[in-house]
Amino acid sequence: MTTKPKLLLVEDDQSLGALLALELRRSGYDVEFVKTGEDALQRLSATLYDAVLTDLRLGGMDGIQVLQEAKRAQPETEVLVLTGHGSIDTAVQAMKHGAFDYMTKPVQPEELMMSLQKALEHRRLLGEVRRLREEVKGKYSFEGIVYSSPEMSRVLELVRKVASTDATVLIQGESGTGKELIARALHENSVRRSGTFVAVNCGALPEGLLESELFGHVKGSFTGADRNKRGLFEEASGGTLLLDEISETTPNLQVKLLRALQESEVRRVGDNHPIKVATRVVAATNKDLAALVKAGKFREDLYYRLKVFPIDLPSLRERRSDILPLAEHFLRKARKKMAAKAARLSTEAAAALHAYDWPGNVRELEHAVERALIMASSPTVELADLPPEVQAAAPAPTSKKGHPPLDELEKRHILEVVKASGGNQAVAAKRLGIGRNTLWRKLKKYGAA
Ligand SMILES: Nc1ncnc2c1ncn2[C@@H]1O[C@H](COP(=O)(O)OP(=O)(O)OP(=O)(O)O)[C@@H](O)[C@H]1O
Ligand SMILES: [Mg+2]
Structure with a gap:
């Protein structure tokens, strides 16, 4: 370790605390010494520590609470507790709450240093084990993601690459593409998977509410704020925060987001004191952010800060080889949910699903399959069970005679030209580049002469 390990020392006895801090600094630790549980919580929200050393009996809030808050805010931080003589019960309780070790006062410096070293070694090993486990697993799990197209495997390759970093990711794609x-x-395949994944729809809340959702607020900062509240940035600290529909944020909020991203800290509404966060941010949008930037509707600096690592999700019609695997997947899923009988797609139904353009992408496909299952009266989902717009995309059936679709095209074209020529067949024939007799014969065949 090149930098000094960071320690938070919580001890209400000033002289004992000062002495311990001195010893610890001598042994190469970077120590912050506070005397109350309240101060400890404040420090824990502002700085990341390698270890916390806390007395169990503090005036006011006790050491167990400090321990719990430390474990919640910084799960990887090791906590050691100091207990007075005769409070073994609380020491046991502390161990149950995840303390690494406890020591009874008066504490011997050697014992303390030894225990601290062990704690830091433990922390280092845990990180190592986790890293190795991932390596052994070798591959990433993309459970529930169905695909067979090269476009999607490229997307997942990007996800793999960026998952292990803390880079901000911008996911762009049409509505329903799976952002x-x-x-x-991304979250599940990162080291943050033990942390919280929080998704917030930036388009669903008015500016003020969204700000207090994201950054939290302090009591009394606005009417109705009757207590302090942590924001989602804090909730997702150590985890991942998805800012969905990022294009819907106001310029004012965009400034605040930019600052949060740049400084890795947030300020609760009504409070100026910064709180450190270790939140990985993923933004998603179905709008063309670059165009919004050009139009002056989205801050350019925030745009560049977000698109450190862009992932573009192709629309479903740009990866048609995913359509049928997805349809089968949703069929199985819906069958379970509805205890329905239909089990397979007819050839015609499959062809229509494959041909349709899916403006609502995967979500639209999912709904279409669910609907079809409700409609189906036999074990096979037929073309007629699909939504009308999907049926309309079905490739025209080929007749035995040859090329009716071509005939059909020719007929439509000829009738259009005749109409555009004001019904004048001579003009129409000229435009079509055919003889008048030929035109007349064709019109007769179409029943239009
Ligand atoms: N490759 C996939 N495999 C399985 N299910 C998928 C896949 N892609 C999308 N889905 C499903 O389709 C639905 C829509 O996906 P999702 O909500 O992630 O889309 P979105 O891009 O966030 O949409 P919107 O822009 O409307 O918010 C979800 O039910 C999701 O589980
Ligand atoms: Mg979405």
Whole structure:
């Protein structure tokens, strides 16, 4: 370790605390010494520590609370507790709450240093084990993500690459392409998976509410703020925060987001004191952010800060080889949910699903399959069970005679030209480049002569 390990020392006895701090600094630790549980919590929200050393009996809030808060805010930080003589019960309780070790006062410096070293070694090993486990697992799990297209495997390759970093990711794609699914996969495949994944829809709340949701607020900062509240940035500290529909944020909020990203700290509404956060941010949008920047509707600096690592999700019609695997997947899923009988797609139904353009992408496909299952009266989902717009995309059936679709095209074209020529067949024939007799014969065949 090149930098000094950072320690938070919580001890209400000034002289004992000062003495311990001195010893610890001599042994190479970077020590912050506070005397109350309240101060400890404040420090824990502002700085990341390698270890916390806390007395169990403090005036006011006790050491167990400090321990719990430390474990919640910084799960990887090791906590050691000091107990007075005769409070073994509380020491046991502390161990149950995840303390690494306890020592009874008067504490011997050697014993303390030894225990601290062990704690830091433990922390280092845990990190190592986790890293090795990931290596052994070798591959990433993309559970629930169905695909077979090269486009999607490229996307997942990007997810793999960026998952292990803390880079901010911008996921762009049409509505229903699976942006949230990808954001979750990113979280699940990162070292942050033990932390919290929080998704917030920036388009669903008015500015003021969104700000207090994201950054929290202090009691009395606005009417209705009857207590202090942590924001989602803090909730997701150590985890991942998905800012969905990022394009819907106001310029004022964009400034605050930029600052939070740049400084890795937030300020609760009504409070100027910064709180350190270790939140990985993923933003998602179905709008063209670059165009919004050009139009002056989205801050350029925030845009560049967000798109450190862009992932573009192709629309479903740009990766048609995913359509049928997805349809089968949703069919199985819906069958379970509805205890329905239909088990397979007819050839015609499959062809229509494959041909349709899916403006609502995967979500629209999911709904179409669910609907079809409700409609289906036999074990096979037929073309007629699909939504009308999907049926309309079905490739025209080929007749035995040859090329009716071509005939059909020719007929439409000829009738259009005749109409555009004001019904004048001579003009129409000229435009079509055919003889008048030929035109007349064709019109007769179409029943239009
Ligand atoms: N590759 C996939 N495999 C399985 N399910 C998928 C896949 N892609 C999307 N889905 C499902 O489709 C639905 C829509 O996906 P999601 O909510 O992630 O889309 P989105 O891009 O966030 O949409 P919006 O822009 O409307 O918010 C979800 O139910 C999701 O689970
Ligand atoms: Mg979404």
